[in-house]
Amino acid sequence: xxxxxxxxxxxxxxxxxxxxxxxxxxxNHDAMYWYRQDPGQGLRLIYYSQIVNDFxxxxxxEGYSVSREKKESFPLTVTSAQKNPTAFYLCASSKQxxxxxxxxxxGQGTRLTVV
Amino acid sequence: xxxxKQSPQSLIVQKGGISIINCAxxxxxxxxxxxxxxxxxxxxxLLIAIRPDVSEKKEGRFTxxxxxxxxxxxxxxxxxxxxxxxxxxxxARRLIQxxxxxxxGQGTRLTINP
Numbered sequence: 001x002x003x004x005x006x007x008x009x010x011x012x013x014x015x016x017x018x019x020x021x022x023x024x025x026x027x028n029h030d031a032m033y034w035y036r037q038d039p040g041q042g043l044r045l046i047y048y049s050q051i052v053n054d055f056x057x058x059x060x061x062e063g064y065s066v067s068r069e070k071k072e073s074f075p076l077t078v079t080s081a082q083k084n085p086t087a088f089y090l091c092a093s094s095k096q097x098x099x100x101x102x103x104x105x106x107g108q109g110t111r112l113t114v115v
Numbered sequence: 116x117x118x119x120k121q122s123p124q125s126l127i128v129q130k131g132g133i134s135i136i137n138c139a140x141x142x143x144x145x146x147x148x149x150x151x152x153x154x155x156x157x158x159x160x161l162l163i164a165i166r167p168d169v170s171e172k173k174e175g176r177f178t179x180x181x182x183x184x185x186x187x188x189x190x191x192x193x194x195x196x197x198x199x200x201x202x203x204x205x206x207a208r209r210l211i212q213x214x215x216x217x218x219x220g221q222g223t224r225l226t227i228n229p
Contacts, residue, residue, distance in 0.1 A: 004158075031214045040124070042204060042219035043159070050214040058216075090158050094215050103149060104215055106158035 004107035021076045023091030032074035037088040121220025134192040138205035145207035
């Protein structure tokens with residue numbers, strides 16, 4: 001089945017540690033995205049990538065880093081510089097372009113908790 | 116700056132009733148307006164979407180109404196069912212060199228009472 005796989009589903013991090021969230025897609029989409037979801041705030045864009053080896057900051061990139069070494073993979077690292085990392089993280093992918101079939105598909109999310 | 120405002124924050128509707136969720140946007144560069152449905156612990160899934168040159172789009176029990184001059188759009192769920200209980204997000208899309216930047220509303224938690 002085609003889709004987006006995020007792992008792990010739940011992640012616990014001690015303060016001061018970096019953690020990496022995995023996102024893999026087999027939809028052959030060029031573009032991939034990371035969003036953060038907090039209660040009552042909707043989804044906010046962290047980083048996005050349109051092509052391998054290229055990525056752009058979104059609206060809340062501070063304290064996060066990404067890489068795009070393969071088309072299928074777009075891991076997100078939450079660094080110790082992120083002051084409030086506890087949240088639900090969502091990865092998405094889409095085709096490029098403006099037509100209506102370029103909708104974004106989301107993974108099932110990773111819930112990160114700082115302990 | 117919140118570019119898409121969504122209301123209400125929560126909504127309770129009786130089974131069989133009509134659920135209405137409203138959104139307003141500011142940036143006229145947005146070119147596509149999707150609605151997402153999210154169940155607890157899951158990722159959002161596309162429900163229905165509309166372009167700004169269309170005033171209404173209907174898919175089954177779900178209808179989007181779009182008012183371009185007022186920069187407002189709304190989701191109507193007819194004959195609401197308990198299975199429709201979920202959080203709904205409106206969004207507005209802006210293309211940046213082919214990549215989609217989606218700006219989301221704050222979400223509406225919908226509860227359908229049986």
